[in-house]
Amino acid sequence: MNENDSKPGELNGATPAAYDGQPDDLHDLFGTATLNDEEDPLAALRNDPNYSALINELEYIAKQARLLFEPAQEAPSDEVWKKIQDQLGKDEPEA
Amino acid sequence: MTQEKTNPGLFKRNPPIAGEAEAIEAAKNGDPDAFSKLYALHKRRVYTLCLRMLGNVSEAEDMTQEAFLHLFRKLGSFRGESAFSTWLHRLTVNLVLMHLRKKGLNLVSLEETISPSEEDAPKRDFGSRDPMLAGSVDRVALERAVASLPPGYRMVFVLHDVEGFEHNEIATMLDCSTGNSKSQLHKARLKLRELLRLQSQTPQPTSLKEASA
Numbered sequence: 001m002n003e004n005d006s007k008p009g010e011l012n013g014a015t016p017a018a019y020d021g022q023p024d025d026l027h028d029l030f031g032t033a034t035l036n037d038e039e040d041p042l043a044a045l046r047n048d049p050n051y052s053a054l055i056n057e058l059e060y061i062a063k064q065a066r067l068l069f070e071p072a073q074e075a076p077s078d079e080v081w082k083k084i085q086d087q088l089g090k091d092e093p094e095a
Numbered sequence: 096m097t098q099e100k101t102n103p104g105l106f107k108r109n110p111p112i113a114g115e116a117e118a119i120e121a122a123k124n125g126d127p128d129a130f131s132k133l134y135a136l137h138k139r140r141v142y143t144l145c146l147r148m149l150g151n152v153s154e155a156e157d158m159t160q161e162a163f164l165h166l167f168r169k170l171g172s173f174r175g176e177s178a179f180s181t182w183l184h185r186l187t188v189n190l191v192l193m194h195l196r197k198k199g200l201n202l203v204s205l206e207e208t209i210s211p212s213e214e215d216a217p218k219r220d221f222g223s224r225d226p227m228l229a230g231s232v233d234r235v236a237l238e239r240a241v242a243s244l245p246p247g248y249r250m251v252f253v254l255h256d257v258e259g260f261e262h263n264e265i266a267t268m269l270d271c272s273t274g275n276s277k278s279q280l281h282k283a284r285l286k287l288r289e290l291l292r293l294q295s296q297t298p299q300p301t302s303l304k305e306a307s308a
Contacts, residue, residue: 019177076142
């Protein structure tokens with residue numbers, strides 16, 4: 001799924017300053033990674049002490065975000081359904 | 096609306112709801128009670144999606160209304176090739192995006208305009224080893240932080256990390272490149288990390304509605 005593969009081997013031992021010169025590559029690596037990926041685009045960074053904590057936190061945020069998909073407590077006001085009903089009286093569904 | 100190819104991931108996240116299939120068929124035949132049931136089943140998720148994308152209660156309610164009216168008009172074209180809620184969410188996302196474009200978010204220049212200003216951009220503290228977020232972020236805190244994100248970041252984060260759309264789907268919806276979608280997502284997560292750390296240091300309101308009103 002990572003169509004913009006970097007060369008993980010080249011990242012080993014690099015410092016954050018080195019990554020500053022290639023922010024697009026770094027954004028792409030982090031932005032591509034998901035919890036279900038079989039191929040881990042961040043593999044080369046996970047053992048880098050400069051990045052392991054950051055990766056853990058960003059993955060934690062992404063994991064928590066998935067929980068937001070579950071039914072929420074927030075609901076639209078009753079007025080919304082009243083307006084829908086009013087409008088439905090005038091509309092016909094398309095075939 | 097045309098049917099998109101089945102996305103197993105979204106089916107997985109949208110298991111069939113008891114009585115939903117029957118309600119869909121009955122609503123297609125004009126049964127008002129069935130449509131009422133579909134509204135009851137999906138109003139929270141549709142409204143929450145609108146609220147997260149728009150960050151405004153009034154607009155979110157208007158778009159929820161629009162989404163269900165659109166659903167009523169287009170229900171006949173639903174063939175069950177994807178989960179109903181996936182189909183409804185895509186319909187809602189498209190309506191919200193159309194609404195935002197009408198408000199001035201230019202389709203052609205979206206790639207640039209979804210990028211927030213420099214001061215909204217996340218700080219470049221890639222090297223931080225502080226693990227203070229681990230295990231400490233609850234739903235309310237994250238909702239509040241998401242509501243605080245700049246609109247471009249929020250849009251991509253909600254579509255990818257919450258709703259489960261792929262980057263190529265987001266790129267099509269937002270009319271930007273997949274690389275831009277990935278970049279926005281990464282910046283959004285970095286910005287959220289900052290916001291969550293800030294939140295943990297200050298007292299906050301207790302609901303999404305409060306946070307986004």
